[in-house]
Structure formats: structure tokens, C-alpha cells
Amino acid sequence: MELTTALTADQANDRLHELTVIDVRTPGEYASGHLPGAHNIPLDHLDTALPALRIAADRGDLLVVCASGARSATASRRLADQGITAATLTGGTTAWTQLGHDTHRPAGTRTPWAMDRQVRLAAGSLVLAGLLAGQRWSAARRLSAGVAGGLVFSALTDTCGMAKILAKLPHNQPRTADLDATLAALTG
Numbered sequence: 622m623e624l625t626t627a628l629t630a631d632q633a634n635d636r637l638h639e640l641t642v643i644d645v646r647t648p649g650e651y652a653s654g655h656l657p658g659a660h661n662i663p664l665d666h667l668d669t670a671l672p673a674l675r676i677a678a679d680r681g682d683l684l685v686v687c688a689s690g691a692r693s694a695t696a697s698r699r700l701a702d703q704g705i706t707a708a709t710l711t712g713g714t715t716a717w718t719q720l721g722h723d724t725h726r727p728a729g730t731r732t733p734w735a736m737d738r739q740v741r742l743a744a745g746s747l748v749l750a751g752l753l754a755g756q757r758w759s760a761a762r763r764l765s766a767g768v769a770g771g772l773v774f775s776a777l778t779d780t781c782g783m784a785k786i787l788a789k790l791p792h793n794q795p796r797t798a799d800l801d802a803t804l805a806a807l808t809g
Contacts (some may be wrong), residue, residue: 627709630717640684641677645696647793650735654724660803664692673807683707688714691779739787744768
């Protein structure tokens with residue numbers, strides 16, 4: 622790969638036929654639409670996939686994608702720490718779809734909620750619960766304040782602790798068979 626560590630959506634589209642695309646979003650996000658030919662390895666399972674990713678990187682260039690580019694940048698850094706070169710998709714699948722590039726979605730799957738939508742639901746529910754419970758017990762308002770503080774921290778650091786927690790829920794985890802098939806495809 623060239624010295625560039627990030628590709629725009631148009632650059633990636635032009636090179637898609639020569640790239641091995643690794644989508645580090647949750648399985649639910651991946652099922653909602655992904656780059657053609659992308660392999661789903663959620664960020665939480667990246668360490669398990671290192672041997673397969675090393676083999677794939679030896680065969681050709683890797684492109685790591687997520688929804689916005691934040692998780693893929695984290696994944697790319699973790700891969701670089703292991704001596705595996707991988708580019709990220711600037712703006713993630715959001716930029717990809719905004720430019721009208723093709724996305725694939727498994728047939729027969731219902732559209733799951735994207736992680737940002739799951740975070741908004743969880744954060745909003747916690748804030749509302751804190752406010753409602755705060756009517757009776759004033760200490761409960763701390764829940765709302767804690768969530769608000771977490772959201773501010775999330776925006777300032779471009780990280781999301783709540784997303785990391787929600788990613789561990791069963792509907793956001795890959796089935797073992799799916800992950801095993803992905804790893805086999807990368808090594809075969």
C-alpha cells in the first residue's frame with residue numbers, strides 16, 4: 622500500500638477490486654449495509670483475527686471500515702502495532718453511501734439499528750429515568766448528570782464508552798460460525 626493511511630470513498634471505490642475490506646462494526650451494523658465483499662470482524666474480535674488478517678495483508682492491501690472512521694482508525698492503529706499495514710476509509714460507510722457507492726445487505730435480514738441509534742436510545746432512556754426518578758429521590762438526578770457528562774466526554778475524545786458496552790450485547794455479537802467462516806475466507 623502507498624504511504625497513505627486513509628482512502629476517501631472515491632479512492633476506495635476505484636481500488637475496491639484489489640483491496641481486502643474489513644468492516645469492524647457490529648454484526649447488526651454490518652447487516653444494515655456494507656461495502657461489497659467486506660468481511661465483518663467486529664472491533665472487539667480484532668485480536669482473535671490477527672493471524673488471518675496477517676495472511677490477508679501478505680496477499681494484498683487491507684482497508685478497514687466502520688460507520689464514521691473512528692473505530693476503523695483504532696483498528697488500523699492496533700493492526701499497525703502488530704506489524705500489519707491497513708488503510709482506513711475516511712468518513713466510513715456514512716461517506717461511502719452519501720456518495721452513492723454500492724452497498725450490500727444480506728438477503729432476508731431485517732435492518733438492525735445502527736450503533737449510534739442504540740446509543741441515543743440508551744442515553745435518552747437513562748437521562749429520562751434519572752429525571753423521572755429524581756422527582757421522588759433527588760439523588761437519582763445524578764444518573765442524568767452522569768450520562769450527560771459521558772456524552773460530552775464522548776464528543777471531546779471521539780470515543781464512546783456506551784457503544785463499547787452496547788457492542789457486547791448478544792444481538793451485536795457475531796455468531797461463532799460467522800466469525801469462523803470470515804476468518805477461513807481470509808486465510809483461504
